[in-house]
Amino acid sequence: MHDFPVADCDMARRQQTLTALYSDHHSWLQGWLRKKLGCSQHAADLAQDAFVRVLLLAEPHNIQEPRAFLATTAGRLLIDGARRRKIEKAYMQALAIQYEDAGMPDPATIHVALQALERIALMLAGLPDKAREAFLLSRLDGLTYSEIAAQLQVSPSTVKNYISSALVHCYQTLHGADPL
Incomplete structure (x- = not known):
């Protein structure tokens, strides 16, 4: 029997799972995103963000289909980014109107x-x-x-x-x- 607590085993298992997920699927995810986006820098950023989401999972070892999970996560990040850009654009337009209405320069x-x-x-x-x-x-x-x-x-x-x-x-x- 081992002399270290169960929490250390869980932490080691978690680290091993995360390392395997990253090394096995990072290149694939980045390539998949590059094809979708047409921009290698944006693909690299989004792949990194997807893996950050994986890091935040309580039990990453429960992921059954890693590529499907990563593709779904990256897709949701794309949607989040599009929503954020839409909100930012609407906000900037509202600011421009506010400046106009107030007689203030932009x-x-x-x-x-x-x-x-x-x-x-x-x-x-x-x-x-x-x-x-x-x-x-x-x-x-x-x-x-x-x-x-x-x-x-x-x-x-x-x-x-x-x-x-x-x-x-x-x-x-x-x-x-x-x-x-």
């Missing part, structure tokens, strides 16, 4: 706008502080040259020069040429 538009803002920030970073501030006060806050002059404690003609130099700088940065 995520792609937001991404493009953020990229443009990053480019603008880099462009403005190349300006002297006072010129950048005058440009932003004019363009973003809508202040007049006189209002900007009062805030920056300079003359309106200096503000005009700041904004002109900022516009030239932006044009040159964007187009790589002198605007004149």
